[in-house]
Amino acid sequence: MQGYDNTSYGEAFADVYDDWYSDIGDVDAAVEALAQLAQDAGSLPIVELGVGTGRLAIPLAQRVHPTAVIGVDSSAAMLDKLAAKNFEHAPLLVLGDMIDSLPEGPLGVVFIAFNTFFNLGSEQLQRACMQAVAQRLSPNGCFVIEALVPEDPPRTGNSVDVKSLTRDRVVLSVARYDGDEQSAEGQFVEFTEAGGVRLRPWSIRYTSPSQLDDMAAAAGLSRRHRWQTFAKDAFTPDSTRHVSIYAPN
C-alpha cells in the first residue's frame, strides 16, 4: 500500500486498539505459557516484538517480576497508551523497528503475538527478523510466534464488510487479498455525523506454518512445539491459528 510504513498501523489504531481487540485471545493462558518458557530459559530478559498497548506484556511483567520484560514497538502512539496504564511492574519500552531495534542478547524468550510477524511486509523482512532474533537468543531461549493459518486455497479478491453501525457512525472494513503474493491489505473506514471520515490502514504479508518453519531453519532455529493456542490445544490440519515455538539448534 503506497505510503504505508512500520508506524502506519500503530499510529492509526492506537486510539481504538483496546476497544476493538480486547477479546482476541486467552491472556491468562498466554502469560502462563510465556512465563514457563522464560523460566526454562533461565529467567533472562523476555522481549515482545510489536508490544502495542501491552495486552500481554503488562500482565506478563507482573507475573515474571523481577525478570525483565521489554516491549519493542515502532509506534509512539501505541507505547503512549501502554505507558498510561496502571501497573506495578513496568515493561521496559523501546521505540523502534523490531528488526533494527531489537535489544542485545542473550535473551530468554522473544515473542510476537496476534499476527504481528505478518506486519513485516516482505519475505526478506521476515527472514531478517528471524535472523536478528536467532542471533540474540540464549542457547536455552526460544522465539514464540502466534499467527493465523492462511486459508487454503488462499483468499483472493476484494471485500467490504460492516464492522459497526449506529445512528451517527458507521465503520466499514474494506480489504483486498492477493493469494499469489500472500498479502492482504485494507482500511477500516469510519464515517461519523460529527467528525467526517477517519481511515485506519493495515497491511500484512502472511506465511503458512511450514514456510515459517523454513525461515526459522534458515536462521538456525528449529521448531520445538506447535500448539493451536497458548492454552496448548493440539494443532491439527483444521486449526486456523497456531503458536509455534522455535529454539536454537
Ligand SMILES: C[S@@+](CC[C@H](N)C(=O)[O-])C[C@H]1O[C@@H](n2cnc3c(N)ncnc32)[C@H](O)[C@@H]1O
Ligand atoms: C496487531 S498489534 C499487536 C499488539 C500486541 N502485541 C497485542 O498482541 O495486542 C501490532 C503492533 O506491532 C507494531 N508494529 C508493526 N510493525 C512493526 C515493526 N516493524 N517494528 C515494531 N513494531 C511494529 C504496531 O505498531 C502495533 O503496535
